[in-house]
Amino acid sequence: MQLSEAQFERYPITTDIYHQMIEQGILTSNDKIELLEGDLIKMSAVGPRHAACVDRLSEILRTAFGTAITLRHQNPVELSKVSEPEPDITILRRREDFYAQAHPAPGDVLLLIEISESTLKKDRGIKLSAYAKAEILEYWIVNLQDDIIEVYTNPTGNSYQTVRIVHRHETLSPVLLPAVILEADEILG
């Protein structure tokens, strides 16, 4: 039987509950999950191309920005009471303690990047809407399937008003870090 899930309501998991589940050992490091909109969503396995792209991109960003930013890879960002995703790359305002006291909040985020090989539907769907709702100012999807970079800006409600598709041979700069110019070719590898 196909269940249409709109017909019942899953108990919403808040970040409080999520953190308690981790503390109590109900969730462990074997659980590859992230909290999105009150659901503990399983993370897809990271393929070699995806992993390589994350590594390449972080090298590019590190070279471009040095220590002017704090860079996070596949680590939690606390977006709201019901969302704590782990974006592939998060560029944060520089903090000398590297956010040791608490996970970064939306106001700390300069740019979120997801590398998308098999997860395009999720990255354009529930992730995009969670990021827009948290008013993350800029969100990139490095779309390895179509060999493009999707740049989302101007969050309003649960989506972004502006979408720019960046092709190979083009360049792009984060809105909040305009001094640095990145090459799409380099990012896409």
Next chain:
Amino acid sequence: MATAFPHRKFTVAEYYRMAETGILLPGERVELIEGEIISMAPIGLRHAMCVDRIDELIREQLGRTVHIRVQNPIRLSNNTEPEPDITLAKRADYSTRHPAGEDVLLALEVADTTLEKDRTLKQKAYANAQIPEFWIVNLSEDVVEVYRKPVGDAYQEVRSVSREETISPMLLPNLILSVNEIIG
């Protein structure tokens, strides 16, 4: 809060740990169905009254010959522990375990706002656990839906019983209930 993406499901053991450690608060209205913690709808006046009335009707006729459980858990698998509105189970000592699928003679849900959930999620869970019979007292259409012959995820035999008719559970033929009395 529903999404189509695969998400983490829970076992009954994890569900209990959440309750023991206060992650789920006492009185939290949830049930565990196929690994999902599902919020229960608030109980409306008509729904509550209907459950009380059915409980009374059954007790009048069956006395202590069956175990009658009202809005309490049954343990259907290691990831499913729903709380049907009324469960008729074989007489046994349930002080150390909740009734399991094979103990249940009839599971009954009263549906005012929860009809789709009862017809889909609950039907699937009860059929999977081989509960021989499942009734939905459908208050919005004034009928009792009778589901029998569980096979896989669903019941093979479904019929609607209207006002002026009577019904008896297959395994409790002595219990004769009039739909008028059930629906009130």
